Each structure stands twice: as C-alpha cells, then as structure tokens.
Amino acid sequence: MYFFENRFMPKNEVAVSPDDRGYYFGDGIYEVFRVYNGRLFEAEAHFERLVRSAEGIRIELPFSKEEIHSILNKLIDMNHISEGTVYMQVTRGAAPRVHPFPAGAKPVLMAYCNEVKRPLQTMRQGIAAVTMEDIRWLRCDLKTLNLLGNVLAKQHALDQGADDVILHRSGTVTECSASNFFIVREGKLLTHPANHLILHGITRMVTLRLAHEFGIPVLEEPFAVQDLRLADEAFITGTTAEITPVVRIDGKPVKDGVPGPITKRLQDAFEQAIQWSEADDRKTYIKSAID
Template sequence: MYFYKNEFIPKSDIHLSPDDRGYYFGDGIYEVFRVYQGQLYEQEAHLQRLQRTANEVRLTFPFTIPQIGQILTDLVAKNKLIDGTVYMQITRGEAPRAHPFPSHAEPVMLAYCTEVPRPAATIHNGIKAITFADIRWLRCDLKTLNLLPNVMAKQAALDHGVQEVVLHREGTVTECSASNLMIVKDGVLYTHPANHLILHGITRAVVLRLARALDMPVKEEAFTTDQLANADEAFITGTTVEITPILEVDGGPIGTGVPGPHTRKLQEEFVRTFA
C-alpha cells in the first residue's frame, strides 16, 4: 500500500505525471525513515528537517506536519511493517516545463514502505571506502531530490570494489555518498560541523548525543583526508546504516583495521536505545 496525493492506494494504481517537476527538475524534497518494531525512528527530528528543507526551497506542503506524521504512521500500520524503511517525497507539483515556480501547481506527496532488515553483518564487520572529490552543490544541508552526484560517487565506490566513498573538498573531508562520517583520535570523536556542506543527519545527531552521554569528548570540526588516514577509528552514520565501522580507506587500514572500542560502545548504546 502506497500513499499518493491524497489517498492510500496500491502501487499499481499510481500514475505519475510526466509534467511533475520532480521528474524533470528534481524539484522536490524527501526523507527516509527507519522503522524499528513498527515505530518510526526519530520521527519528529525527520519532520523538522523536512520542514526546514521545504522552507529553504520555498515549497508548500499539501498537508500540515502533524498530518504528514499521521499519514506515515498509518502507512506503517496499513503495511504491517515491523522492521524496514519509509520513503516519502514531496514535489512542487505538475506544470508545463519552465524554470520559474509555477503559480498554480499543487504539491504532490508520495510515500511507501520497504521491509528491510537491519544490516547486522555489515554493521558488525565494517566496510571499506575510497576518497572522492566532493563536487556537489553548496546546499548539501537540504534533502532534495537532486542526488546524481551522490549516485555517481556511490557507483565509483562499487567500481573500486568497496562499499562507500569519503567525500572531500580539496582535502577537507565532508561526508560520504549517503551517510555522515566520524573519526576517533586519542579518544576524541570528530565530525564535520553541521553547516551547508553536509546533510544534518538524524543519526549523526543521535550518535553525538549518545557520545556525550557516555562522556566521550566530541569536536564538531572539519578534518582532512590525512587525519582520516591516521585516525584510530572511523565510522559512518545514517538511517539505514546506523553506525557502521570503516576498516580501510584507499587501501590503507584505519587504526588496527578492525572496529575500535569507541565504535563498539556507541553501537551497543544505539541498539540498546533504539533497535
């Protein structure tokens, strides 16, 4: 069961218009929610980010934020989803192709559920990554449909036989193709500050909160690819990856080449709290 425009309907009954601005301009916004035990994880934080992105791109919602929250809750219930994800997007609507905002278009909302188990093996065993130039636009804090640079980056990782890329701007690490990045050095947790160069990840914020609760020193400041290579630990954070260790970057090990103690402690606390 999907939600499209104003109703819950089967996927087969959805007919997307070729005039939808999300189709030919990427003119829309989205969120991906994790569902644990039938409950939307960090729902309020996701909806707040959705509202912020909508404000920044001047997109009007077809529903209020409380109504959207209820629609997503109902969608999970109708699909009897226990563990998985909910994807939702809102486009500016249908209009003849022209760059200016259309004056009479009505925003279109689409949402659906996917049954996805926790990637337990990857979370436990870790992944490998390569570095990759961050060539995206300068509003990476907005969760819009314009994801071709992220797609290209992720494919570059797969082409090199690894699972993720670490994006950098002239040597300064930002984030990854679909996740935020953190490193640990001498017991201190570092991650890029939440400015316009990275997505303000929901799980990123959760991990920082957990780290502070565990009395782990945290510094939200930029670090370089050299600092990453010399880190004691590194891991990515995200809605679908939770806290996943990075064991190797560009063929060189991070720390001892196995998930570190701080990463493991944060993973344990995350599972205890949410999953």
C-alpha cells in the same frame, strides 16, 4: 500500499505526471524514516528537517506535520512493517516545463514502505571506503531530490571494489554518499560541522547525543584527508546504516583494520536507544488509546 497525492492506493495505481517538476527538475524534497517494532524512530527530528528543507526550496507542504505523521503511521500498519523504512517525498507539482516557480502547481506527496533488516553483519565486520572529491552543489543540508552526485559517488566506490566513498572538498572531509562520517583520534570523535556542506543526519544527531551522555569528547570541526591516516577508528552513520565501522580507506586498514572500542560502545548505546524509543512509543500509544 502507497500514499499518493491525497489517498492510499496500490503501487500499480500510482500515476506520476510526466509534467511533475520532481521528474524533470528534481524539484522536491524527501525523507527516509527508520521503522523499529512498527514505529517511526526519531520522527520529530525527521519532521523538523522536512520542514526546514521545504522552507529552504520554498515548497509549501500539502499537509501539516501531524497529518503526515498520521499518514506514515497508517502506511506502516497497512503494509505490516515491523522493521524497515518509510520513504516520502514532496514535489512542487505538475506544470509546463519552465524554470520559474509555476503559480498554479500543487505540491504532491508520495510515500511508501519497505522491509529493511538491520545491517548487523556489516556493523560487526565494517566496510571499505575510498576518497573522492566532493563536487555536489553547496546546499547539502537540504534533503532534496537532486541526488545524481551522490549516485555517481556511490557507483565510483563500487567500481573500486569498496562499499562507499569519503567525500572531500579540496582536501577537507565532508561526508559519504548517503551517510555522515566520523573518525576517532586519541579518544575524541571528529566530524564535519553541520553547515551547508553536509546533510544534518538524524543518526548523526543521535550519535552525538550518545557521545555526550557517555562523556566522549566531540569536535565538530573540519579535518583533512591526511588525517584519515592518523585515525584510530572510523565509522559512518545513517538511517539504514545506523553506526557502521569503516575498517579500510583507499585500500589501507584503519589502525588494526577492525572495528574499534569507541565505535562498538556507540553501537551498543544506539541499540539501547532503539529499545528505549520503542518503549516510550508504546507508552505514548497506550496512553493516547486510553485518553
């Protein structure tokens, strides 16, 4: 089942207008929520980012955060999703193709679920990455539908026999095609600051929070492609990737070419965070049912 415009319906009944501005301008925003044990993970952080993205491109959400939350929870239940993702997007709506914002267009919400298993094998073994110049637009902090640059970057990695790219702007490392990027050097985490050049990832946020809880020093500051050669560990963070080690960069091993101890410690902590979140959500669900 999908949610489209204002109702739930089977996928084959969803009819997107060819005049929808998301179709020909990429004029819209989106979020991908992780589902564990049938519940949205870090939902409030996702909704905060959704609102920020909407404000950033001046789209009025067609429903409140609370209403969208209810819609997504119902989708999960209707599709019987225990472990997976919920994708949702909001476009500016259908209107004749002109560049200025159309006065009469009504924003359109669409959402659906997928079963997606945790990438446990990849998380244990790690992935290979290649470096590539970051030529995307300069508002990467807004989660918009304009993803062609990310698509080309991902395909570039696959064409090189790698799993992902590590993007950089004139030698300064930013992020990956669909995830944030960290290195570990001398016991410290390094990652690009959360400004307009990277997406403010939810899993990135959780990882930083866990690092602080465990007393792992964190430096949110720019670092160079050359610093990758000096990294003791490297990993990506993302909604579906969770915390995945990067063990080869540009064909060369990161340190010993295996996931490092700090990465593993953060993976274990993230596993616990999932379990705590599930327990807290169940308590909230039970309390609301009683009330």
